[in-house]
Amino acid sequence: MLDLKSLLSNYDPKAGTLLGAVPVERTLRDLQGCFADRAAYETALAQSNPLLYTVAAVEPARGEGDLHYGIGKIMPGKIGDEYYMTKGHLHSWRPAAEFYFGLTGDGVMLLEDEASGESKIVPLQPNGVVYVPGHTAHRTMNVGATPLTYLGVYPANAGHDYSTIAKTNFRCVVIERDGKPVMMERKKL
Numbered sequence: 580m581l582d583l584k585s586l587l588s589n590y591d592p593k594a595g596t597l598l599g600a601v602p603v604e605r606t607l608r609d610l611q612g613c614f615a616d617r618a619a620y621e622t623a624l625a626q627s628n629p630l631l632y633t634v635a636a637v638e639p640a641r642g643e644g645d646l647h648y649g650i651g652k653i654m655p656g657k658i659g660d661e662y663y664m665t666k667g668h669l670h671s672w673r674p675a676a677e678f679y680f681g682l683t684g685d686g687v688m689l690l691e692d693e694a695s696g697e698s699k700i701v702p703l704q705p706n707g708v709v710y711v712p713g714h715t716a717h718r719t720m721n722v723g724a725t726p727l728t729y730l731g732v733y734p735a736n737a738g739h740d741y742s743t744i745a746k747t748n749f750r751c752v753v754i755e756r757d758g759k760p761v762m763m764e765r766k767k768l
């Protein structure tokens with residue numbers, strides 16, 4: 580049925596909101612175990628529990644071939660040398676790919692092939708589109724001084740697997756060196 584409510588939405592790129600989607604908030608406490616510098620994490624958390632990011636998704640239909648989409652907003656900031664970031668996830672249905680469209684701010688996506696562990700960082704910026712292939716863990720971080728917002732579009736049956744990342748984390752971290760984001764292997768930190 581061609582119901583206008585399911586055909587059209589509106590997003591606010593500055594606010595990082597999407598009409599009809601309820602934002603989920605993630606604070607520093609929610610990212611327990613994500614940041615490499617545990618001492619810096621505990622020190623920061625002892626002082627406050629800031630909002631790190633929000634995500635809001637429109638997930639209307641679940642049929643084969645349907646698409647879902649969402650908007651994300653990541654605040655600027657760091658824990659130690661590591662940028663504020665999302666938890667990161669794989670898709671429950673591993674072949675599911677995803678597009679990320681940069682809206683505002685200056686971001687980086689960390690991509691990791693699940694089978695080989697090969698990792699890459701890709702800029703996520705206004706007018707830029709990042710293609711996340713299937714079977715690839717993805718985490719987004721704000722490497723700028725203003726909020727980062729982006730849209731994501733993914734198959735309706737992709738699903739989100741956060742637990743695999745929660746157990747093993749990403750092989751690499753993205754840290755600031757000389758004012759720029761640099762990818763390093765976690766074990767070499």
Ligand SMILES: [Fe+2]
Binds near residue numbers: 670717
């Ligand atoms: Fe995803």
